[in-house]
Amino acid sequence: MRKLLLSLILLPCFIFGQSRIGEWKAHVSFTPVIKVAETPESIVAATANGLLFAGKEGQQITTTTKANGLSDYGISAISYATVPNILLVGYQNGNVDLLQKGGIVNFPDLTRKAGLPNKTIHRIICEGNYAWLCCAFGIVKVGLLKGEVAETWYLGAQNDLKEANDLASMGGNWYVATNHGILTAPKQNSNLQDYRNWQLQSGLPQPDADFSSIAFLDGLLFAHDQSNDQLLAWDGNKWLRNYPEIKQIKGIKSASNGLIIQAKGEVWLTGKTGNKIISSYQAGGTPEEIDPRDALTDSNGKLWIGDNRFGLTCQTTASSFIHLGSNSPGSDQITALNSANEEIFAATSTYNTVGIPEASISIYHAGIWQNFSADDDTGLKSIRPVTSFAFSSHPDEYWAATEGSGLLYFQKNRVTAHHNELNSLLGALNGSCVVSSLAADNQNNLFYANPTGKFPLGSFSQSGNFISLPYPGLNNSTTGNQIISKTGVHWVVLPQEGLFAFKVKGTLENITDDQYRKVVVQSRFSNGTTSLITKFGEISTIVEDHNQDLWVGTGTGVVVYTNPDRIFDPMEFYGTQPSLDDGERLFKPILEKEKITAIAVDGGNRKWIGTSNSGSFLFSEQGNHLLRHFDSQNSPLPSGRIDAIAIVPGSGEVFFATERGLFSWKSDAIEGAGGMEKAYVWPNPLRETFDGVATIDGLTDGTEIRVTDVAGNLIFKTSSLGGRATWNAKNPSGKRVSTGVYLIFCNSPQQQTTKIIKLLVIH
Numbered sequence: 001m002r003k004l005l006l007s008l009i010l011l012p013c014f015i016f017g018q019s020r021i022g023e024w025k026a027h028v029s030f031t032p033v034i035k036v037a038e039t040p041e042s043i044v045a046a047t048a049n050g051l052l053f054a055g056k057e058g059q060q061i062t063t064t065t066k067a068n069g070l071s072d073y074g075i076s077a078i079s080y081a082t083v084p085n086i087l088l089v090g091y092q093n094g095n096v097d098l099l100q101k102g103g104i105v106n107f108p109d110l111t112r113k114a115g116l117p118n119k120t121i122h123r124i125i126c127e128g129n130y131a132w133l134c135c136a137f138g139i140v141k142v143g144l145l146k147g148e149v150a151e152t153w154y155l156g157a158q159n160d161l162k163e164a165n166d167l168a169s170m171g172g173n174w175y176v177a178t179n180h181g182i183l184t185a186p187k188q189n190s191n192l193q194d195y196r197n198w199q200l201q202s203g204l205p206q207p208d209a210d211f212s213s214i215a216f217l218d219g220l221l222f223a224h225d226q227s228n229d230q231l232l233a234w235d236g237n238k239w240l241r242n243y244p245e246i247k248q249i250k251g252i253k254s255a256s257n258g259l260i261i262q263a264k265g266e267v268w269l270t271g272k273t274g275n276k277i278i279s280s281y282q283a284g285g286t287p288e289e290i291d292p293r294d295a296l297t298d299s300n301g302k303l304w305i306g307d308n309r310f311g312l313t314c315q316t317t318a319s320s321f322i323h324l325g326s327n328s329p330g331s332d333q334i335t336a337l338n339s340a341n342e343e344i345f346a347a348t349s350t351y352n353t354v355g356i357p358e359a360s361i362s363i364y365h366a367g368i369w370q371n372f373s374a375d376d377d378t379g380l381k382s383i384r385p386v387t388s389f390a391f392s393s394h395p396d397e398y399w400a401a402t403e404g405s406g407l408l409y410f411q412k413n414r415v416t417a418h419h420n421e422l423n424s425l426l427g428a429l430n431g432s433c434v435v436s437s438l439a440a441d442n443q444n445n446l447f448y449a450n451p452t453g454k455f456p457l458g459s460f461s462q463s464g465n466f467i468s469l470p471y472p473g474l475n476n477s478t479t480g481n482q483i484i485s486k487t488g489v490h491w492v493v494l495p496q497e498g499l500f501a502f503k504v505k506g507t508l509e510n511i512t513d514d515q516y517r518k519v520v521v522q523s524r525f526s527n528g529t530t531s532l533i534t535k536f537g538e539i540s541t542i543v544e545d546h547n548q549d550l551w552v553g554t555g556t557g558v559v560v561y562t563n564p565d566r567i568f569d570p571m572e573f574y575g576t577q578p579s580l581d582d583g584e585r586l587f588k589p590i591l592e593k594e595k596i597t598a599i600a601v602d603g604g605n606r607k608w609i610g611t612s613n614s615g616s617f618l619f620s621e622q623g624n625h626l627l628r629h630f631d632s633q634n635s636p637l638p639s640g641r642i643d644a645i646a647i648v649p650g651s652g653e654v655f656f657a658t659e660r661g662l663f664s665w666k667s668d669a670i671e672g673a674g675g676m677e678k679a680y681v682w683p684n685p686l687r688e689t690f691d692g693v694a695t696i697d698g699l700t701d702g703t704e705i706r707v708t709d710v711a712g713n714l715i716f717k718t719s720s721l722g723g724r725a726t727w728n729a730k731n732p733s734g735k736r737v738s739t740g741v742y743l744i745f746c747n748s749p750q751q752q753t754t755k756i757i758k759l760l761v762i763h
Helices: 564-568
Strands: 002-005 024-027 035-038 042-046 050-055 062-065 075-081 086-091 096-100 103-107 121-127 130-135 138-143 148-154 164-170 173-178 181-186 211-217 220-225 230-234 239-242 249-255 258-263 266-270 276-278 292-297 303-307 311-315 321-325 334-340 343-351 357-365 368-372 386-391 397-402 407-411 414-419 437-440 446-449 457-460 466-468 482-484 490-494 498-503 515-519 521-526 531-536 541-544 550-554 557-561 596-601 607-611 616-619 626-630 644-647 653-658 661-666 680-682 694-697 704-709 714-719 725-727 740-748 753-761
Touching (some): 035 075, 042 075, 042 303, 075 130, 173 211, 173 220, 211 258, 266 303, 482 541, 490 541, 498 564, 557 596, 704 725
Parallel strands (some): 386 437
Antiparallel strands (some): 035 042, 075 086, 086 096, 096 103, 130 164, 164 173, 211 220, 266 276, 357 368, 386 397, 397 407, 482 490, 498 515, 550 557, 607 616, 653 661
């Protein structure tokens, strides 16, 4: 079996060019596929987070998400309407998008409708200029030419609404598969909005059974009774059971060449010429057990399967299949996120054949994702999801901690060593060897937190020896995130207690000469007359900024420690709460009512702070100015929950891990360069069709920027954020400058160096 990973051609700038400052990307997986549909040009595979379009010959893969057009997340149904040439996308909240050549039109009428607790769209049926949305409360008939609701069919009294799972017609009648039987009514009935005009099919073996899907084919109406796991057929007179040999049916669909039946681990194609059964994907190698969610045969008779494990799968010959993927992570379940060596490491979780979460890893470099799972590396077989990464100074070597399988060591993205309670000092509890966090020092000594072990902290030395670190007072402590500061102090988050700090003074094996201390997280505020001391709980994360200050995330905001090495002094250890400076001279701690989940420091020493409910915030270097706030209302982020944040230093791309996958935003700050020899501006020329900003990269931190015309008239000035500065190509009055060459004078006070860059602007 061949696997194809094809680049996105819809947005080529993602890979082959620099993305604009302020541009969003949705790095969402296109596995599992929940629905498939056919348009004249392509096969469309829907996941909960987006659409994948595949050319019918398996080429030209493109994707669409909320980051580049869709209005929402939580896709639940798709269908293609031939006459108006519209692809309809339905969502779990009742929202609908209409995709056509002119763009994407949102149809939010249903999601705005009050009084309906569940608006999920289960299926969309298209016929002529109308589409019927099968919803959790009934059916909505939509006129596609005007984009408006024509009728709403409530299938039951207001307090007894039936869920419409599917809709089909036969002999001039509508048939609706509901969660309580099959309802029928004449298509010509002028008042189908009155539920009393719908009749229950009483001749069914169990009239009130839950029916998932219904389909008409060759004079018969087929219905899937999922309450009793059987397929029934109606010939106009009676219901009879068909294909009793098929078990654990998930759904049915009619096709030009027969009936498609999706069952557990197999797809049946039934027809007059016989039945075909697809139960594995194989082409000379090890058979792969399929897990279908939807399927179709296209206009050429080719079979396409939407698979829960393998995504969109196409049958090329009788025994050959290919999986069609996009440039994206292998899964949307992100369990850890780190940046290292200009790459993003995303630990992802996929389900194996028995439904247990299994570790997989996705690595992002220069716009390309590489995905590694147990299918690629047997070292990941039966390994629980990764909780943390630590990186060696040796190229292509790193460690991964897991939530139950111990420690993994990778070389060239392959597991070359696996340590657990059976072959190391790591401890396990009830067969689970949990390693909650990792950190590596500059001598390649690895430090780990092992909450299921006898001692919660330990080390794996660069010489290859495991060493326990039995610091007093930690035996009953839960351990979380950890870092090693630039001064060599190890900081370990104790989520329920505070922080633990230690500094190795001699050898790793001898802790008696080490410095160590456990403290609660607390801040002190004083205005000269009154002092306020605040203690914090739910300690979640800790980072060190460019000034060697520590930023700590808690259940009620942020605490900052300046000169943190004084923790070893015999006195109370207080931090401060950053306060917004809004000119009122009042103490206003930032995010004091928010549960902090992540903190990351960008190239300009600004702080990206993620929260559990309110999205992500960008604060100035000192935390006293709010610069940006992203949530589901003003960005492609699917919700206010941010699980992790990581930044690629050289590009400024900020990655946000959410419960619906990974998203990134191109920032206006990057890591400062050591000199300005390679400083440049992009794009150059800045054409009239480009709606972004001119970006100057390769600067030293804090470089002074002045933009003039060739006559020397000053037009703009700023300072770089780390190694990047931007100009919107406008003059002081806010108008775009005229066509011409502009000079960018770069002056680095720290380096005492200058550079002049020329930029051509086309008006």
